[in-house]
Each structure stands twice: as structure tokens, then as C-alpha cells.
Amino acid sequence: MSDEKTTKSTLLLVxxxxxxxxxFFAGGESMSVTLPDGTEQKTGATRIMINMMNKLLKEYPSAYxxxxxxxxxxxxxxxxxxxxKEQRSPMPDDLRSQIAPIHEVVKLMGWPVLDVPGVEADDVIGTLAVAAAAQGMEVIVSSGDKDLAQLVNEHITIIDTMSGKRRDLAGVLEEFGVPASLMVDYQILVGDQVDNVPGVHKVGPKTAVKWLTEFGSLQAIVDNAAxxxxxxxxxLRQALDWLPTGRxxxxxxxxxxxxxWVPDMPSLESIRMGEPQTEPLRAFYETYGFKGLAKAVGGGDAAPAAPKAPKGAKTAKAGPPGLFDGPEVAAAVPTEGYDxxxxxxxxxxxLERVQAAxxxxxxxxxxxxxxxMAQIVGISFSVxxxxxxxxxxxxxxxxxxEQLPLDEVLAKLKHWLENPAHLKLGQHVKYDRHVFANHGIEVQGYAHDTMLQSYVLEVHxxxxxxxxxxxxxxxSGIAYEDLCGKGAHQIPFAQVDVAKAAEYSCEDSDQTLxxxxxLWPQLLADDKLRFIYELEIASSETLYRIERNGVLIDAPTLAKQSHEIGQRIHALEQEAYxxxxxxxxxxxxxxxxxxxxxxLGMPVVKKTATGARSTDEEVLEKxxxxxxLPAKLLEHRSLSKLKGTYTDKLAQLANPRTGRVHTHYAQAVAVTGRLSSNDPNLQNIPIRTAEGRRVREAFVAPAGSLIxxxxxxxxxxxxxxxxxxDEALLRAFLAGEDVHRATAAEVFGVAVEQVSADQxxxxxxxxxxxxxxxxxxxxxxSLGIDNTAAKNYITRYFExxxxxxxxxxxxxxxxxxKGYVETVFGRRLQLPGIQDQKGAKLAGLERAAINAPMQGTAADLIKLSMVAVQKALDEQKRATKMIMQVHDELVFEVPEGEVxxxxxEVPRLMAGVAELKVPLLAEVGMGPNWDKAH
Known part of the structure; x- marks a missing residue:
């Protein structure tokens, strides 16, 4: 919606x-500033409101x-x-005091502001929306109020940017079960508890939808009340006299x-979006302590050409980001607020400020x-x-x-850092947990991680x-490379000038806050996404423990395997020659x-983009x-990769102090919610081959314990x-049947006991x-059959x-x-561009859409299991350690006395993290090494 034609034909109402x-209730009740006259002014709702307005206009740029x-x-x-509305609680004083500043700053940002005496905001919005729609304009109303759904038609859409909910004609029908044209009738039946408007006693949404679907309107329901x-x-009959008042x-x-208020109705010219008033806006931001916003504001109202940015400096558009064309100016950093x-x-x-925040x-x-291995060079805080x-x-x-002594500073910070009552925030907090742990500090109270907030809200x-x-x-801020350089010329952070390092690190903390x-208000507005975010936060803490534990590696076993694989690789080369x-x-x-x-006269299977005859893996397999010869080459490639990636390198990656491999689990990578393991990658060990499975023999338990x-x-x-x-699948799982055997019986039309191994x-x-x-x-x-037979199998399966x-x-x-699908627990799996694709690309995205809820739900379940099991281990003070998470598997190092x-308990906990229509089942194996535990 960013082109000129679209913005001019759109009315955006907030x-x-x-x-x-x-x-205010999304966290804006806590921030405050001392104004020039000495009074204390709450500012949190104002600050968050500014963010919300900027974000909205960036997503829906509109001329009106x-x-x-x-x-x-x-x-x-x-x-x-x-x-x-008599039962509504009075507005909190801390919010009431922010109304005037909010009105002021919204106007300064260029927005026309309306508060019409005697007319509720919903009625003003309704009047403007209908007038604009009558002129053929598209109307976007941004609100979380479900009452506005009655305005929806082919030109009017309600959006909720905090929850991502979109109430267009299809959205209203899906959410409420009735079309937008019947929303008033629906509301009259169910009433409005928030506004203290009664409906029909004991009639809730289900009954209202049932009646309206059956009779078609409230009037028809009234006509059939007898x-x-x-x-x-x-x-219903007792409410008949009330219903007209309810309407x-x-x-x-x-x-x-x-x-x-809008004197040129219905032309709407008086609510044309204006330019931000730069200097007054900057002054407002400075007065209310929004130093970062003040610095980000562009040049003056009637400024001549803006100064050129210094060479290499990052630039940002003047005015709110991405909304108005204007000269580029250097994006400034609010250094006067940094100490x-x-x-x-x-x-x-x-320390006093940090403890009080x-x-x-x-x-x-x-x-x-x-x-x-990381050691601290410096620490920054933003309150x-x-x-x-x-x-x-x-x-x-x-x-x-001269700097303060590191050990003494950490000793003074230790109580605050380890106190869970002091809430902390970070960007990728798992890394910082490890860094502090390297100095003997176990940080508690990490309540938020902006990386994970983004991962849940905007995974793609x-x-x-x-x-x-x-x-x-x-x-836009200072890049690490701007301070330290790149490649061979990169210097350690400890050698960076302290003033520049302070600017950089303070900016990181400030931007994180x-x-x-x-982002936090958007998560608060959606219960399902908030649940997923809280799961990610809890998973981050558990993954920190898993990474910290590591897994013990048997280096001699790996060396022996490397030697044997090397001999086989050499033999394969000779056989190929x-x-x-x-x-x-x-x-x-x-x-x-x-x-x-x-x-050798082999047939050409396919060619590369340049026309050369391909010998890639797909061709070799065919x-x-x-x-x-191609079979020998495939085996050679597989073994070479296994040797180079695992048997040669695993022992080298073991921590010299612990003898253990400490993989890194990346949470914010896979769009399905799956974890990604790297340095080393423990999830990609090729266990389909005998040699690959043997690698797991080197993951061992210490004496007196089992894997x-x-x-x-x-x-x-x-x-x-x-x-x-599906009834057949549910029946098979509920009966405890072998589901593959049950499927074979259905597809091949034989009794379960007659299913062959091949079937x-x-x-x-x-x-x-x-x-x-x-x-x-x-x-x-996959089955080695022709396409016709495969089609018949699929047809029978779906029948x-x-x-x-x-x-x-x-x-x-x-x-x-919608452009996304969801897991059972509400994780949103985005499929950007699916509405615009056709043919093979659309088919690929649709396949991803079908599979993503399964993979995503499996990811949610294993994370729930990790958290539940670690909680039980902690509460019962067990010596058992969780040491790996691989796909749908948890791996433990268990003292013999806790086997x-x-x-x-572990299978019981894993089976109990969720209640599905079929039972969850976790199977346990154990042995002296990971391979034997299978």
C-alpha cells in the first residue's frame, strides 16, 4: 500500500x-520524567503510543x-x-495525566486529532468511515475494539496491529460466526459487559450464532419468540421490551x-495527514526524556538542504521512518544520555538506579x-x-x-544479577548468561529477550x-565492524577506544529497551503468542543449562573410527580407479x-544452467x-563428509577444561520453532548409515552414570x-495399534493381521x-513404483x-x-508471498503450510518437555543432567542411582505436557553411550 495512488485513496482512522x-497497561505505567517545572510526570503510555502510531503509519501510509x-x-x-458504562473503573491517575501530552505529540507528529464533545470516538470513526467509503475510498480502522466490527464492509476493514488480527468481511465471519451485516444483531443478543449493556439473559455467542444462522436476523428471531x-x-421473551433500547x-x-471538527465533510480535506512539526516535536521529546526519539527527528520545518552525512555514516529518512520522502541525514545517537x-x-x-528500576x-x-570461552570487557545498562x-x-x-577492577565490580553486581526479583532484559540473553557464568555468576530474573519477541511475532x-x-x-546505530574492523584487520573489543565503546554498548542496551x-504490547495483546513467547523464554533458560552441561566425548573412540573410515575412503578411491x-x-x-x-557411455540425466552435463548427488543416485561407479562415489562422498565433520573434528571441539562438547542451540532460526544445533551440529549426524550411527558411540557417560x-x-x-x-487415525492411536500397519490395512484393503512387511x-x-x-x-x-500406482495409493489413502x-x-x-498457519499452541508460522504465488511456487508453499503445523507443534511439545523435566530435576534436586536435545529426543546423563x-518420570512428564486427542508416548533407552541408548 505504499504507492501514491493507494495512499491518496485510503483513510486511516485510529x-x-x-x-x-x-x-498504558502494556507496561507504560512505570516510566516517568521530572519536567522542567520540577513535577514528576509519567511518560510510559506516551512513549509506547508514539511507537504504536509510527509503526501503524509505516505499515499503512495514508494521505488522509x-x-x-x-x-x-x-x-x-x-x-x-x-x-x-457505570461499572467501568475510573481512569488511573497516571494515565489521565498523560492524555494531554499524548494529544499534543500526536498532533506534532502530523496526525489530525479529534475529540468531539457529546460524541463517542466509535461514532466519530463510524461517521468518517462511512462517508469515506461512500466516496469509494478504502478505510482502515486501527482498534482492538470488537464493537467496530459492525462497520466492516467491502471498503472498511478493522485491524489490530497489536494482535495481528484483521477484521475484514471474511475475518468477522470467521471470528464471530456471523457476517458483519449481522454484528449489531449479534451484539444486542449477547450484550456488552464492558459498557454495562445487558443482552438476553443466558444467551452467549454460541446461542446468538445459532439463532442468527437459523432465522437470518434479530427481527426474525423476535417474530418467532413465541x-x-x-x-x-x-x-428471550422477557427481553423483548429491552431490545430496541439495546439497539x-x-x-x-x-x-x-x-x-x-471536520468542517468540510464529506470531502475530508481537513483530515489530510500533515508533515511532522520537526522542531516542536524535538522539543517535546527532549522535555519528556525521549532522547533517542529527539535525536532521530529530522531537520527543521523549513530547513534548506540537509547536511551531508559523514562518509560511512548510516543514514535515515528525515521524519518518521519510511513514511515521508526527504533529504537523508545522519542517524544520530543520543550520547548525552549515556554515561x-x-x-x-x-x-x-x-547501581542505585539499576536496583530501583x-x-x-x-x-x-x-x-x-x-x-x-568469552570474558567480560565491559557491561552496559539502560533503565x-x-x-x-x-x-x-x-x-x-x-x-x-584507568578502569574499575573487574572482580570487584562483578562482586558488587552479583547480588542484583542473581536476584530473580530484579527483572532484566536483553537481546539474546542466553549468550549473556554464559558470559556471566564464566565469571561465576548465575544470572536470575531474565524476564525478556527482544530477539525471542521478534522471533515469535515476525518469524520470517x-x-x-x-x-x-x-x-x-x-x-540505525553503530555497527560492530565500524569499531573493530573486518577480517584480518579486526581488532579485539578490548582495544576499542573507551568513549566509542561506551557509545556503542549504551546504544545496544538503550535500543534493546x-x-x-x-514489541511487548503486541505480545500482551495476543494470549496465544504470549504463551509461545513465555515458552521460548523458559526454553532459553533450559537450553542454557543443556549447553552448560555439555556431553562427554570419548576421543580415542573417535580416533579409531576416523582411522577405519580413512581406510575405507582410500579403498573406495582404488575401486573407483x-x-x-x-x-x-x-x-x-x-x-x-x-x-x-x-x-563409460552413461546416459546424461540432466544438465547444469550453463549446459554442462550434471554429476550432482541427484544424478549420482539415479x-x-x-x-x-556412481555408487562408489556416493559412498566416498558420504564417508568423507562424516570424517571431516564429525570423527576428525568432534574431539577438537571439546572444551579442554571439561572434555565435553558444548553445542550452541539457536532458537531464532527455524521458522517452525525447531532448534538449530551448531559448533558442532549434533542434529545432523547421518544415523541412517552404520558408520554414522557409530559416531554416537563416542558420546559417553562418565563412570557411575548412563546415557x-x-x-x-x-x-x-x-x-x-x-x-x-481423522476417525481412522484417532481409532488406531487410541487402540494402541501399530499405526503403519493400520494404514497398510486401510490402503491395501487387507486385515491388519495379514499386512506384510513390505506393505x-x-x-x-x-x-x-x-x-x-x-x-x-x-x-x-520413494517406493520404487510407477506414478499410476502411486496415484492409486494416494487416492485410496485419502478415501x-x-x-x-x-x-x-x-x-x-x-x-x-491469512498468509500463515498455526501450531496447536498458537505459534504463528508465516508463509510470506503465498497469496501472490502460482504454479510450482504456490504448490511448494502449500506443502510447507501442510507440514508446518506438525513440525511446529512437535517443536512446541519438545520445548514444553524440556522445561517440565528440568523443573522436576531442579525441584527434586536430582543429579541427572539434560545434555542434548535432538529433534524429538531428550538425552540425559544419569547417575546409576537415579536410573x-x-x-x-521422564516419559510421564513428556506425555503429560499437553492433552491431545490421542495419547503422547515417550520411549526410553539407556546405555554407556548414546548409540547403546537406542
């Missing part, structure tokens, strides 16, 4: 009263707009019904007299990106936007000032702090092509069906049964293949498992409509 309440507030005093509804049976019919109270007026702590007096002042952003500067401090602790160099976008600040705040204020009749470079596509196609593996059984099929509600294997391929969106071609290839087919069809439609407890 329910300002809804916005300011949500800003208004922010509408409720005015003081009664309205016509109070005259009709004196009890109207025939309504039971208590609900009697309640007056609940119907949004769309013909209010706004002359004097560098070099004395104990300054330290004590900031309700939430503090913390950031560490370190010697390494390896969290197990409110625009205000931060950096404590340099290990900067070196001839110009480095980058989650780095610089991206978040630019996207949500319009702020600012980003949190922008013999088949080819000459030595050659097994890694050269050119030489392979000459030997395959020119010398040719290996008929020729021995225990707890793995969810057929988890994605169980999730499919739950989501689809069961085929059914297993079908079960898992269809979950992953496999078509007839893929199934044919027997109609619920699965319906789930797939419904999911495709929902994905195309019976783990064997019983």
Missing part, C-alpha cells in the same frame, strides 16, 4: 482511546488520517440509559454532525563469540529509553583510562538488534563427466541404480491425528510422505483417511487467506 489504554479520542462528558447514550422453547426462549445503545452512529562509569561514585549512583536492559561486551551507562572493565592500550524477518531497531524504531517497549580404468579426481565435475558420459534417551514416538503422526480429527514399509512411507506434502512423483520414487484430506484442503485455503526415577 481509535486513540483504545490505543492509550493499551499503551485521524486519531480519534473520547471527549469528556456524557453522550446521548447516557441519557437513554443512565447505567451506561415458539422458542425452554428457559432460553422464556429469557440504540450498541449501534454505532454513522451520521454524526462533525461540522466544526561512562570510571569511578566508584558513578558506579554507586548507577522495574526492568533493566543489560548487555555485555566480551572477548569472544564463543559463549563458553529508561535514552539513558544508559557503560562500565569499561578490561580495555587495554596506551590511551585506555531478521531478529538482530540493528534490524529490530531500524524496523520498529527507525533508529526501546525495542521491547515496541579400477572401474574407470584410470586414476582421476573424484571431486572434479569435469573429469567425472568425461569418464561417465564419454568413456545412475547408481544401474552403474557401480538415557527419551524420544517421542511417531509424534508428527499423532499431531496429524489430533489436528485433522507396512510402504504405508510408513505414505504416512510420513503425505505429512511432508509428497505428491505421486515423490511417492513413486480411507478423509479427515486428513480435509485438513490439507482447509490448511491450503487458510494459508492463502529408575528417570526411566519412570
Amino acid at each position: 481509535d486513540g482511546s483504545s490505543y492509550l489504554y493499551r499503551a 488520517a485521524a486519531c480519534v479520542f473520547d471527549a469528556k462528558g456524557p453522550t446521548f447514550r447516557d441519557e437513554i440509559y443512565p447505567a451506561y 415458539n422458542m422453547k425452554g428457559a432460553v426462549g422464556e429469557n 440504540q445503545l450498541l449501534t454505532i452512529k454513522t451520521d454524526c454532525d462533525l461540522n466544526g 561512562t562509569v570510571l569511578t566508584w561514585a558513578a558506579f554507586d549512583t548507577w 522495574e526492568l533493566v536492559a543489560v548487555d555485555t561486551e566480551t572477548t569472544s563469540l564463543d559463549e563458553m 529508561k529509553p535514552g539513558e544508559a551507562a557503560y562500565i569499561p572493565l578490561a580495555h587495554a592500550g596506551p590511551d585506555a583510562p 524477518k531478521p531478529h538482530g538488534l540493528s534490524s529490530l531497531a531500524e524496523r520498529h524504531l527507525g533508529r 526501546d525495542v521491547h517497549l515496541a 579400477e572401474i574407470a580404468g584410470q586414476p582421476f579426481n573424484l571431486g572434479s565435475p569435469k573429469q567425472l563427466g568425461e569418464i561417465f558420459f564419454d568413456k 545412475l547408481a541404480e544401474d552403474y557401480p 538415557v534417551s527419551a524420544d517421542y514416538s511417531q509424534i508428527e503422526l499423532r499431531i496429524m491425528a489430533h489436528i485433522s480429527g 507396512r514399509r510402504s504405508a510408513k512411507v505414505i504416512n510420513f510422505g503425505l505429512i511432508y506434502g509428497m505428491g505421486a512423483f515423490g511417492l513413486a520414487k 480411507r483417511f478423509a479427515g486428513v484430506k480435509k485438513y490439507m484442503d482447509d490448511t491450503r485455503a487458510m494459508a492463502r487467506e 529408575d526415577w528417570v526411566r519412570t
Whole structure:
């Protein structure tokens, strides 16, 4: 919607009263500033409101707009019904004091502001929306108020930017079960508890939807009231005299007299969006302590050409980010609010501020990106936007000032850091946990992580702090490379000039707090997304423990395997030379092509983009069906990768102090919620080959302990049964049957006891293949059958498992409509661009849409299990350690005395983290190493 034509034909209306309440209760009640006259002024709701307005206009740029507030005093509804809204709690004083500043700053930002005496904000919005729609304009109303759904038509859409909810014609029908044209009738029946408007006694949403679906309107329901049976019919008859009053109270007026407020109605020219008033806006921001916003404001109202940015400086558009064309200016950093702590007096002042703050952003500067090895160079804190401090602790160099002793500073911070009552915030807090742990401090009280907030809200976008600040705040800051350089010329952070380091680190803490204020209200507004976020926060803490524990590696076993694999690789080379009749470079596509196609006469399977004959892995696999040389090369490649990635390197990656490998689990990478393991990658060990499985023999338990593996059984099929509600799948799982055997019986039309091993294997391929969106071609290839047979198998499968087919069809439609799908627990799995795709690309995205809820729900379940098991281990003070999470499996190092407890309790805990339509089942194995535990 960013092109000129679209913005000119769109009216953007903001329910300002809804916005300011949500800003206040989303965390805006705590921030304050001392004004020039000495009075203390709360500012949190104001700050969050500014973020919300900037973000909205960035997403929906519009030539015409208004922010509408409720005015003081009664309205016509109070005259009709004196009890109207009487049970509402009075506005909190801390919010009331912010109304005038909010009105002021919204106007300064360029928004027309309306608060019409005697007319509620909803009625002003309704009048403007209907007038604009009548002129053919598109109307976007931003509000969380469900009452406005009655305005929705083909030109008017209600959006809730905090929850991501979109109430267009389809959205209203899906959410409420009735079309927008019947929303007034629906509201009259159910009433409005918030506004103290009664409906029909004991009639809730389900009954209202049932009646309106059956009769078509409230009037038709009234006409049939005499025939309504039971208590609900009697309640309806008793309410008949009230219903006309209910209609007056609940119907949004769309013909209010706004002359004097919008004097040129209905042309709407007086609510054309204006330019921000730069200098007054900057002054406002400075007065209210919003130093970061003040610095981000562009040049003066009638300024000449803006000064050129310094060479290499990052730039930002003048005015709110991404909204107005204008000269580029250097994005400034609010350095006057940043302190560098070099004395104990300054330290004590900031420690007092940190201890008194309700939430503090913390950031560490370190010697390494390896969290197990990193040492602290400096620490920064931010207690409110625009205000931060950096404590340099290990900067070196001839110009480095005298710094406070690192050990003494950490000793003074230790109580605050380890106190869970002191809430903390960070960007990728798991890393900082490790850094502090390297210095003997176990940080408690990490309440928020902006990286994870972004991951839950906008999984398909980058989650780095610089991206978040630019996207949500319009702020661009100092890059690490600007301070330290790149590549071979990069210097350690300890050698960075302290003044520059302070600016950089304070900015990180400051931006982290600012980003949190922008994202947290959106999570608060959606219960499902908030649940997923809280799960991610809890998972982060558990993953920190797993990473810290690490897994013990048997280096001699790996060395032996490397030697044996090396001998086999050498033998394969000799065998390949013999088949080819000459030595050659097994890694050269050119030489392979000459030997395959020119010398040995193999058929060309496909060509590369440049027209060369391809010898990639897919070609090798096809040719290996008929020729021995490609088979040798495939085995050679597999073993070389195994040796280079695992048997040679695992021992080298072990921590020299612990003898353990400490992998890093990345949370904010996979769009499905799955974890990603790296340095080393423990999730990609190729266990389908004997040599690959043997690698797990090197993951061992110390003397007196065992390795225990707890793995969810057929988890994605169980999730499919739950989501689809397919009767045949549910029946098989509830009866405890072998689901692959049961599927084979259905597909091949035989009794369960007559299913052969080959039929069961085929059914297993079908079960898992269809979950992953496999078509007839893929199934044919997997089973070694022709396409016609594969199509017949799929047809029979969907005939027997109609619920699965319906789930797939419904999911495709929902994905195309909404642009995302969800897990059972509400994790949102974005599919950007699906509405615009066709053909093969659309089919690929639809396959992803079908599979993502299964993979995502499985990811949610294993995270719930991790958290539940770690909680039990802590509460019971067990010595058992969780040491790995691999796909649907948890791996433990268990003292022999706790084996019976783990064997019983871990599967019970894993099975009990959620209640699905089919039972969850976790199976346990154990042994001296990871391989034997399977």
C-alpha cells in the first residue's frame, strides 16, 4: 500500500482511546520524567503510543488520517440509559495525566486529532468511515475494539496491529460466526459487559450464532419468540421490551454532525495527514526524556538542504521512518544520555538506579563469540529509553583510562544479577548468561529477550538488534565492524577506544529497551503468542543449562573410527580407479563427466544452467541404480563428509577444561520453532548409515552414570491425528495399534493381521510422505513404483483417511487467506508471498503450510518437555543432567542411582505436557553411550 495512488485513496482512522489504554497497561505505567517545572510526570503510555502510531503509519501510509479520542462528558447514550458504562473503573491517575501530552505529540507528529464533545470516538470513526467509503475510498480502522466490527464492509476493514488480527468481511465471519451485516444483531443478543449493556439473559455467542444462522436476523428471531422453547426462549421473551433500547445503545452512529471538527465533510480535506512539526516535536521529546526519539527527528520545518552525512555514516529518512520522502541525514545517537562509569561514585549512583528500576536492559561486551570461552570487557545498562551507562572493565592500550577492577565490580553486581526479583532484559540473553557464568555468576530474573519477541511475532524477518531497531524504531546505530574492523584487520573489543565503546554498548542496551517497549504490547495483546513467547523464554533458560552441561566425548573412540573410515575412503578411491580404468579426481565435475558420459557411455540425466552435463548427488543416485561407479562415489562422498565433520573434528571441539562438547542451540532460526544445533551440529549426524550411527558411540557417560534417551514416538503422526480429527487415525492411536500397519490395512484393503512387511514399509512411507506434502512423483520414487500406482495409493489413502484430506484442503485455503498457519499452541508460522504465488511456487508453499503445523507443534511439545523435566530435576534436586536435545529426543546423563526415577518420570512428564486427542508416548533407552541408548 505504499504507492501514491493507494495512499491518496485510503483513510486511516485510529481509535486513540483504545490505543492509550493499551499503551498504558502494556507496561507504560512505570516510566516517568521530572519536567522542567520540577513535577514528576509519567511518560510510559506516551512513549509506547508514539511507537504504536509510527509503526501503524509505516505499515499503512495514508494521505488522509485521524486519531480519534473520547471527549469528556456524557453522550446521548447516557441519557437513554443512565447505567451506561457505570461499572467501568475510573481512569488511573497516571494515565489521565498523560492524555494531554499524548494529544499534543500526536498532533506534532502530523496526525489530525479529534475529540468531539457529546460524541463517542466509535461514532466519530463510524461517521468518517462511512462517508469515506461512500466516496469509494478504502478505510482502515486501527482498534482492538470488537464493537467496530459492525462497520466492516467491502471498503472498511478493522485491524489490530497489536494482535495481528484483521477484521475484514471474511475475518468477522470467521471470528464471530456471523457476517458483519449481522454484528449489531449479534451484539444486542449477547450484550456488552464492558459498557454495562445487558443482552438476553443466558444467551452467549454460541446461542446468538445459532439463532442468527437459523432465522437470518434479530427481527426474525423476535417474530418467532413465541415458539422458542425452554428457559432460553422464556429469557428471550422477557427481553423483548429491552431490545430496541439495546439497539440504540450498541449501534454505532454513522451520521454524526462533525461540522466544526471536520468542517468540510464529506470531502475530508481537513483530515489530510500533515508533515511532522520537526522542531516542536524535538522539543517535546527532549522535555519528556525521549532522547533517542529527539535525536532521530529530522531537520527543521523549513530547513534548506540537509547536511551531508559523514562518509560511512548510516543514514535515515528525515521524519518518521519510511513514511515521508526527504533529504537523508545522519542517524544520530543520543550520547548525552549515556554515561561512562570510571569511578566508584558513578558506579554507586548507577547501581542505585539499576536496583530501583522495574526492568533493566543489560548487555555485555566480551572477548569472544564463543559463549563458553568469552570474558567480560565491559557491561552496559539502560533503565529508561535514552539513558544508559557503560562500565569499561578490561580495555587495554596506551590511551585506555584507568578502569574499575573487574572482580570487584562483578562482586558488587552479583547480588542484583542473581536476584530473580530484579527483572532484566536483553537481546539474546542466553549468550549473556554464559558470559556471566564464566565469571561465576548465575544470572536470575531474565524476564525478556527482544530477539525471542521478534522471533515469535515476525518469524520470517531478521531478529538482530540493528534490524529490530531500524524496523520498529527507525533508529540505525553503530555497527560492530565500524569499531573493530573486518577480517584480518579486526581488532579485539578490548582495544576499542573507551568513549566509542561506551557509545556503542549504551546504544545496544538503550535500543534493546526501546525495542521491547515496541514489541511487548503486541505480545500482551495476543494470549496465544504470549504463551509461545513465555515458552521460548523458559526454553532459553533450559537450553542454557543443556549447553552448560555439555556431553562427554570419548576421543580415542573417535580416533579409531576416523582411522577405519580413512581406510575405507582410500579403498573406495582404488575401486573407483579400477572401474574407470584410470586414476582421476573424484571431486572434479569435469573429469567425472568425461569418464561417465564419454568413456563409460552413461546416459546424461540432466544438465547444469550453463549446459554442462550434471554429476550432482541427484544424478549420482539415479545412475547408481544401474552403474557401480556412481555408487562408489556416493559412498566416498558420504564417508568423507562424516570424517571431516564429525570423527576428525568432534574431539577438537571439546572444551579442554571439561572434555565435553558444548553445542550452541539457536532458537531464532527455524521458522517452525525447531532448534538449530551448531559448533558442532549434533542434529545432523547421518544415523541412517552404520558408520554414522557409530559416531554416537563416542558420546559417553562418565563412570557411575548412563546415557538415557527419551524420544517421542511417531509424534508428527499423532499431531496429524489430533489436528485433522481423522476417525481412522484417532481409532488406531487410541487402540494402541501399530499405526503403519493400520494404514497398510486401510490402503491395501487387507486385515491388519495379514499386512506384510513390505506393505507396512510402504504405508510408513505414505504416512510420513503425505505429512511432508509428497505428491505421486515423490511417492513413486520413494517406493520404487510407477506414478499410476502411486496415484492409486494416494487416492485410496485419502478415501480411507478423509479427515486428513480435509485438513490439507482447509490448511491450503487458510494459508492463502491469512498468509500463515498455526501450531496447536498458537505459534504463528508465516508463509510470506503465498497469496501472490502460482504454479510450482504456490504448490511448494502449500506443502510447507501442510507440514508446518506438525513440525511446529512437535517443536512446541519438545520445548514444553524440556522445561517440565528440568523443573522436576531442579525441584527434586536430582543429579541427572539434560545434555542434548535432538529433534524429538531428550538425552540425559544419569547417575546409576537415579536410573529408575528417570526411566519412570521422564516419559510421564513428556506425555503429560499437553492433552491431545490421542495419547503422547515417550520411549526410553539407556546405555554407556548414546548409540547403546537406542
